[in-house]
Amino acid sequence: MPKVFVTRQIPEPGLDLLRQFAEVKVWPEELPPPRETLLREVKDCDALVSLLTDRIDGELLDQASKLKVVANYAVGYDNMDISAATQRGVLLTNTPGVLTDTTADLAFTLILAAGRRIVEANRYVMAGKWKTWGPTLLLGQDIHGATLGLVGLGRIGSAVARRAQGFNMKVLYYSVPRNEEMEKELGVEYVSFDELLSQSDFISIHVPLTPDTRHLFNAEAFSKMKPTAVLVNTARGPIVDEAALYNALKSGQIAAAGLDVMDPEPPKADNPLLKLDNVTIVPHIASASIATRTRMATMAAENVVAALKGQIPPNILNKEAWDKRRK
Numbered sequence: 001m002p003k004v005f006v007t008r009q010i011p012e013p014g015l016d017l018l019r020q021f022a023e024v025k026v027w028p029e030e031l032p033p034p035r036e037t038l039l040r041e042v043k044d045c046d047a048l049v050s051l052l053t054d055r056i057d058g059e060l061l062d063q064a065s066k067l068k069v070v071a072n073y074a075v076g077y078d079n080m081d082i083s084a085a086t087q088r089g090v091l092l093t094n095t096p097g098v099l100t101d102t103t104a105d106l107a108f109t110l111i112l113a114a115g116r117r118i119v120e121a122n123r124y125v126m127a128g129k130w131k132t133w134g135p136t137l138l139l140g141q142d143i144h145g146a147t148l149g150l151v152g153l154g155r156i157g158s159a160v161a162r163r164a165q166g167f168n169m170k171v172l173y174y175s176v177p178r179n180e181e182m183e184k185e186l187g188v189e190y191v192s193f194d195e196l197l198s199q200s201d202f203i204s205i206h207v208p209l210t211p212d213t214r215h216l217f218n219a220e221a222f223s224k225m226k227p228t229a230v231l232v233n234t235a236r237g238p239i240v241d242e243a244a245l246y247n248a249l250k251s252g253q254i255a256a257a258g259l260d261v262m263d264p265e266p267p268k269a270d271n272p273l274l275k276l277d278n279v280t281i282v283p284h285i286a287s288a289s290i291a292t293r294t295r296m297a298t299m300a301a302e303n304v305v306a307a308l309k310g311q312i313p314p315n316i317l318n319k320e321a322w323d324k325r326r327k
């Protein structure tokens with residue numbers, strides 16, 4: 001039987017599927033396997049199910065002479081070195097599509113929560129500070145009728161645009177490349193990055209982490225935003241320069257932020273963002289619904305099973321590696 005290593009306990013339906021085709025070993029702990037453990041475990045594996053906390057690079061792949069496929073249990077795959085895998089003929093896959101709406105739900109939750117100061121308000125009540133109805137107590141930003149700027153109009157960005165329609169928001173977007181078909185379908189307006197920064201009341205990030213998007217939100221970007229603006233990030237932490245974000249939030253250059261992702265994760269205990277009232281932080285849970293995490297597990301398993309059967313995995317990221325294996 002082929003061997004599969006799964007780097008964390010994922011929902012059972014995915015593991016059950018894998019067990020029909022392979023001997024499955026699951027890393028049982030809450031924290032990711034240490035690097036040395038991972039390097040050791042892959043040595044005799046035919047397949048690996050990885051998480052975004054596992055770095056999949058040339059060093060790891062060189063340990064694993066039998067490895068056919070690495071199935072990432074995530075849609076984002078900045079933790080994987082695609083060209084290193086392609087060079088070595090190892091197939092890489094992700095879990096696109098199944099988490100789109102769940103992630104868009106969470107992005108919208110953060111838009112609402114950060115805009116209306118929900119977490120801060122809850123802390124206020126829990127701390128026993130609620131004395132009376134206050135005419136100017138905890139005033140926030142209106143979501144309905146506001147201008148939402150989306151950075152990225154892929155699957156998730158588009159799903160956020162659809163939600164914004166229900167709140168009668170004006171939706172702007174910036175993306176490379178421009179997507180005119182989607183623009184028409186959703187009734188959203190393409191603008192430059194600078195226009196998006198200066199015109200949006202809410203900005204939500206939906207691009208992958210790449211060298212081009214790293215620190216896209218830096219001090220210069222914050223200086224162009226409205227003092228009432230709210231920034232939401234459910235994509236990847238390093239797209240935002242956190243020191244610059246802290247300065248912008250602290251000085252009132254922008255009003256608030258809602259973060260599902262940080263750099264690094266978890267944040268260090270002395271990260272000053274953790275001390276601010278105008279930032280709402282959740283621990284990278286955008287795709288974390290029971291149904292979606294279960295579908296992601298099944299999808300990752302299906303990708304592994306296809307590769308083990310010598311078939312092309314449905315969600316292959318490096319088709320070149322497949323072509324190379326065929327030769």
Ligand code: GLV
Binds near residue numbers: 077
């Ligand atoms: C989570 O961040 C994912 O990329 O699926």
Ligand code: GLV
Binds near residue numbers: 075097153155156206
């Ligand atoms: C993510 O997969 C996206 O396309 O937004």
